[in-house]
Amino acid sequence: xxxSLFVMITVAAxxxxxxxxxxxxxKTVKEEKAASTTSDTTQYKSEPKGDIDVLKKSYPxxxxxxxxxxxxxxxxxxxxxxxxxNERTKLVNxxxxxxxxxxxxxxxHLIEEYPLLDLSLYDTMDIAVENYxxxxxxxxxxxxxxxxxxxxxxALQQNAKNLSAIKDPEVYKRTLDGMQLELYVVLSAHxxxxxxxxxxxxxxxxxTQMKDAIEQDxxxxxxxxxxxxxxxxxxxxxKELS
Numbered sequence: 200x201x202x203s204l205f206v207m208i209t210v211a212a213x214x215x216x217x218x219x220x221x222x223x224x225x226k227t228v229k230e231e232k233a234a235s236t237t238s239d240t241t242q243y244k245s246e247p248k249g250d251i252d253v254l255k256k257s258y259p260x261x262x263x264x265x266x267x268x269x270x271x272x273x274x275x276x277x278x279x280x281x282x283x284x285n286e287r288t289k290l291v292n293x294x295x296x297x298x299x300x301x302x303x304x305x306x307x308h309l310i311e312e313y314p315l316l317d318l319s320l321y322d323t324m325d326i327a328v329e330n331y332x333x334x335x336x337x338x339x340x341x342x343x344x345x346x347x348x349x350x351x352x353x354a355l356q357q358n359a360k361n362l363s364a365i366k367d368p369e370v371y372k373r374t375l376d377g378m379q380l381e382l383y384v385v386l387s388a389h390x391x392x393x394x395x396x397x398x399x400x401x402x403x404x405x406x407t408q409m410k411d412a413i414e415q416d417x418x419x420x421x422x423x424x425x426x427x428x429x430x431x432x433x434x435x436x437x438k439e440l441s
Contacts, residue, residue: 243345273314288334298336303344309337311377318376324383351384359405
């Protein structure tokens with residue numbers, strides 16, 4: 200009896216140790232992933248100098264009147280009839296040649312007008328951005344541009360001025376989604392270092408405005424789910440925004 204009890208205790212201890220080891224390994228992997236996410240080792244690109252209009256013959260559906268826009272919207276029949284998410288992403292993936300010729304401001308416009316953009320599908324901005332970078336060249340290129348934070352800050356300030364005047368619920372939600380993306384870029388390690396004291400103070404004001412807007416938006420049963428508090432209390436940015 201004593202021998203059986205000893206064996207049972209030994210087996211339980213081994214299982215417990217193995218479980219703890221597995222948890223520790225999982226935690227280490229998560230910490231390493233988090234560390235790799237927060238480190239800023241990207242080799243940034245300069246903005247190209249050229250005229251996007253030279254590509255309009257090759258991509259008439261994408262380029263019109265000197266501007267790049269998606270040939271489909273979320274209401275387009277082509278997107279509705281696509282059989283899978285993968286098919287839909289292919290239909291609205293910006294051709295690489297266009298992406299590499301776009302100004303950084305044009306890229307920001309493309310990622311904010313991306314027909315399949317919906318931040319409510321993701322728990323964190325890191326996950327959302329990683330997903331969109333994997334399926335759309337405009338996202339990936341924008342986050343490699345050296346002047347991305349500057350363009351994001353300009354857009355963030357402009358959208359903050361116009362937000363209260365927006366009456367259309369869909370436009371309001373897309374604007375908030377765009378502002379969250381812009382804030383994410385501005386608060387990145389690469390972006391925040393380039394802010395002056397006045398700009399940093401302005402960003403704090405905008406964050407307060409966004410929090411109020413999102414609370415109001417949620418009260419109106421919007422699908423905006425990413426918690427702005429979760430975004431701005433990230434360990435990377437808590438100190439700067441406190």
